[in-house]
Amino acid sequence: MEITKYLKKPSSYIMWLLIIVFGIVGVQYYAGYISASTAAIFMDLMKFIGIALSLAVIMSYTGYVSFGHVVFFGIGGFFTAYELSKYSQQILQGGNPYTIFLMGMLIGVGLSVLLAATVGAAVLRLRGAFFAIATIGLDYVILYLEMTYKGGAGGGEIYFNVSRPRFLEETYFVFFIAFVITLIIAYIVKVSKFGYGLAAIREDEDAAEVIGVDTVRYKIYAFMIAAGLAAIWGSVYSWRQFNFTPENFSLGISVDMIVMNVIGGLGTFIGPIIGAFIYYIIYRLTNTYLPQLAYIILGIIVVAVVSFLPEGVAGLIRSKFPNLRKYFE
Amino acid sequence: MEFISNIIYGLIYGAILGAVASGLTLIWGVMKVVNLAHGHLAVLGAFLAVIFYKYTPITIDPSLSPIIAFIIGALFGIFFYYTSLHVIVGKAETMTLKVEMSSLLSTFGFGVALYGLLYYGSAQGWYLQFEGLTGWTIQVGGKPYFEILGVSIQYSWLVGLFYAVILIALVELFLRKTVWGLAIRAVAQDSRAVALTGYDPVKVKLLTTVLSTAMALSAGAIFTLYIQNGINPDLEHFLAPLSFVIVVLGGLGSVIGTFIGGLIIGLAYGITMALTGTQAIALSVSFVILVVILLVKPQGLFGR
Amino acid sequence: MAEGDIVILRVEKVTKRFGGLVALSDVSFEVNQGEILGLIGPNGAGKTTLFNVITGVYKPEEGRVIFKNKDITGLRPHKIARMGIARTHQIVKPFGDLTVLENTMIGALYGRRHGHITEEEARDIALDILEFVGLKEKADLPARILNIQEKKRLELARALAEEPELLLLDEVLAGLNPSEVAKMLDLLRKIRSEKNVTMIMIEHVMHAVMNLADRIVVLHFGRKIAEGTPEEVASNPEVITAYLGDPEMALKFVKSLKKG
Ligand SMILES: Nc1ncnc2c1ncn2[C@@H]1O[C@H](COP(=O)(O)OP(=O)(O)OP(=O)(O)O)[C@@H](O)[C@H]1O
Numbered sequence A: 001m002e003i004t005k006y007l008k009k010p011s012s013y014i015m016w017l018l019i020i021v022f023g024i025v026g027v028q029y030y031a032g033y034i035s036a037s038t039a040a041i042f043m044d045l046m047k048f049i050g051i052a053l054s055l056a057v058i059m060s061y062t063g064y065v066s067f068g069h070v071v072f073f074g075i076g077g078f079f080t081a082y083e084l085s086k087y088s089q090q091i092l093q094g095g096n097p098y099t100i101f102l103m104g105m106l107i108g109v110g111l112s113v114l115l116a117a118t119v120g121a122a123v124l125r126l127r128g129a130f131f132a133i134a135t136i137g138l139d140y141v142i143l144y145l146e147m148t149y150k151g152g153a154g155g156g157e158i159y160f161n162v163s164r165p166r167f168l169e170e171t172y173f174v175f176f177i178a179f180v181i182t183l184i185i186a187y188i189v190k191v192s193k194f195g196y197g198l199a200a201i202r203e204d205e206d207a208a209e210v211i212g213v214d215t216v217r218y219k220i221y222a223f224m225i226a227a228g229l230a231a232i233w234g235s236v237y238s239w240r241q242f243n244f245t246p247e248n249f250s251l252g253i254s255v256d257m258i259v260m261n262v263i264g265g266l267g268t269f270i271g272p273i274i275g276a277f278i279y280y281i282i283y284r285l286t287n288t289y290l291p292q293l294a295y296i297i298l299g300i301i302v303v304a305v306v307s308f309l310p311e312g313v314a315g316l317i318r319s320k321f322p323n324l325r326k327y328f329e
Numbered sequence B: 001m002e003f004i005s006n007i008i009y010g011l012i013y014g015a016i017l018g019a020v021a022s023g024l025t026l027i028w029g030v031m032k033v034v035n036l037a038h039g040h041l042a043v044l045g046a047f048l049a050v051i052f053y054k055y056t057p058i059t060i061d062p063s064l065s066p067i068i069a070f071i072i073g074a075l076f077g078i079f080f081y082y083t084s085l086h087v088i089v090g091k092a093e094t095m096t097l098k099v100e101m102s103s104l105l106s107t108f109g110f111g112v113a114l115y116g117l118l119y120y121g122s123a124q125g126w127y128l129q130f131e132g133l134t135g136w137t138i139q140v141g142g143k144p145y146f147e148i149l150g151v152s153i154q155y156s157w158l159v160g161l162f163y164a165v166i167l168i169a170l171v172e173l174f175l176r177k178t179v180w181g182l183a184i185r186a187v188a189q190d191s192r193a194v195a196l197t198g199y200d201p202v203k204v205k206l207l208t209t210v211l212s213t214a215m216a217l218s219a220g221a222i223f224t225l226y227i228q229n230g231i232n233p234d235l236e237h238f239l240a241p242l243s244f245v246i247v248v249l250g251g252l253g254s255v256i257g258t259f260i261g262g263l264i265i266g267l268a269y270g271i272t273m274a275l276t277g278t279q280a281i282a283l284s285v286s287f288v289i290l291v292v293i294l295l296v297k298p299q300g301l302f303g304r
Numbered sequence C: 001m002a003e004g005d006i007v008i009l010r011v012e013k014v015t016k017r018f019g020g021l022v023a024l025s026d027v028s029f030e031v032n033q034g035e036i037l038g039l040i041g042p043n044g045a046g047k048t049t050l051f052n053v054i055t056g057v058y059k060p061e062e063g064r065v066i067f068k069n070k071d072i073t074g075l076r077p078h079k080i081a082r083m084g085i086a087r088t089h090q091i092v093k094p095f096g097d098l099t100v101l102e103n104t105m106i107g108a109l110y111g112r113r114h115g116h117i118t119e120e121e122a123r124d125i126a127l128d129i130l131e132f133v134g135l136k137e138k139a140d141l142p143a144r145i146l147n148i149q150e151k152k153r154l155e156l157a158r159a160l161a162e163e164p165e166l167l168l169l170d171e172v173l174a175g176l177n178p179s180e181v182a183k184m185l186d187l188l189r190k191i192r193s194e195k196n197v198t199m200i201m202i203e204h205v206m207h208a209v210m211n212l213a214d215r216i217v218v219l220h221f222g223r224k225i226a227e228g229t230p231e232e233v234a235s236n237p238e239v240i241t242a243y244l245g246d247p248e249m250a251l252k253f254v255k256s257l258k259k260g
């Protein structure tokens, strides 16, 4: 079948390596050989890679900077928290939280994909900065609507409680599953025929259309996939935090996603992953000393990369080491 | 009564927001640089107004801060241009979609760094006890405000309004009445053609950036005259999107459009505040207007 | 037009306006299978606009475009492309950050065999075509670093990879120096003899059209002012006043070229 063929390409090796490494870490953590704080690092990394790749599908592959992409992250998280708090009684009485979690996630993902397919489809008629701004608008509208939600703790905040004996260990695997799903989907989108079409749209949308790419439909599909992936991460994030706050709609999260994509390199699958690692390292280093320093450093790096390394770190590796190209798709 | 006062507040607020957006009209609407640092620059101006009032050896009255912020902004604009824009737009012959997107990303980076800097400052205690312009008023006859139609209006707002109108008139004059204005318009279309007329395209771009930055900082100071308190780096999340909304609404490159766009957004804000009393809804209305305008009339109300 | 020719494209009374400007006015003509039709006319005559109407980029206000007996007026461009019409652009539009090979593969993947072609097949087709147009050595380079001549070849490669039945060429010779023009002409002849495609070529390089085209259509201010063999067109007084300038010179020019 087509899909298994893609999963055997040399460019998928790095993805498999990541899956194996993160999987082993999970098993070790479950077995008690790895501390919770170390595991937390790996979980953060998975989340950063996950949200970076979710944006990559529309921004990096297709060329549409979805600045308000966090809106889908927020929607995913909101419905997860909403369901979990709604059924908190059942959970306390021993009900299985995972079915409720999954239900919340599916609602969040479904509505995100729906939003991308409807409002998104309309907004995708806009190009360049107009699209970026319209998505910011979309995020604000949904955020403000959400903030009027008076349930939960009020002010748009929802708290819930999932008491499980090994909650953290299990949550590692929740993240891991989301991670594997995101990697595989983002990878296949990139290397498939669909990915070629998206790349054509990114490079020159009019030329792509004239050559036979159904640009309208492709853009919508890409946006739906990007939205769905972001919603998955919003959902698992809320699960881990035991809450949802309007902060989950904050543009700061969009900023993180964009920064990782730009630094890593636009137009590749590997770019956002590299970007996420670099981002995370800077984030950790500065966080220990001065949290605000992270923004200063990251901002400077973004300017430098856009000015002098427009294809990002992945692009640099690809051009400096042509032999590695087939692994760094 | 409540309703009338909300409308009047909305109009004043709108005019001031129009001033915040006017610098963006210049750099984005005319020069085609999608300046995502614009909101941060305005916040910097707002910070300056407070710093001059409270944290400098000589106290500068906030009613003068828009002028000082303009001058500092002009210098800062040179820095901004050479650090974030020159490599990307300096040599670009036309502002293609790709160049536009690169400018979007690099100004975004600059904005993130500036945001970090302002935050860093806050956290380091440079202006930890941030209280805005607390204690400052302009009084006439012993009162900081006057009443018309039962609506009380602060004198400091009028000062802000005055500056806002001046700022918008300034861009309008610059664009319409000077050769440089024409050159800026031309440079986004075709740098080579501009070069043929004897103007250095790079100088034109630098000048535009400088002017736009000066206006952003000045407008930030004006904004401070209006809100007085609650100045913090996150204000950007409010100012930047609204500026983009206003510029799109008014039509890219239309200065008068920016002013009217500001008034419309201010009014929409005032009216929804009056009707719902919820800031969240009042703000989201602006964005609904934005998305609808973008889809129905992307060239804006006054765009060509 | 000889008996028994199969009409592949029929443009019927097409009118296209931009605001007050009438870019095409009541234009009709036919293209026979296998022929090369030259499309000439002064700058701004509406030639590129006509291509845009045929490929669905613009919808005409009036008139129809019939391709292989199907009305394609107003269809979206990608549909028309998949039916077998490919084009090059006057202002080249390479996918700059993609490699030359990828550019060409996209043509193969989305062209006429869209949906019935694997990536490997597309790659093979693309490599063949790059060889054919002489870009094989550049296959793995990003398209943006090609020079103008190579970019024009890439446009051609991408269009050919779609395996079209009708190929629209918009000034593929413009901007090339004389030796590059000669090479490109060889390539066009090769396409004519080896690939089974019908072509419409817009060209300002007069000796090239006169030489290659079986028939010529002349546009002027959006109207068709003449149609016929190169000789007929070149001796048509209206065309001459509109376009060719000095009639005697033009005829001599044409004759000398046809001989040589
Ligand atoms: N999208 C458009 N909007 C407005 N006017 C247009 C548009 N496209 C073309 N035109 C106008 O239509 C007329 C015909 O243009 P067209 O590009 O078809 O000419 P052309 O024959 O290809 O010329 P050239 O030989 O210079 O390429 C011109 O006056 C042009 O300005």
Ligand SMILES: [Mg+2]
Residues within 6 Å of the ligand: C047, C048, C049, C090
């Ligand atoms: Mg043309």
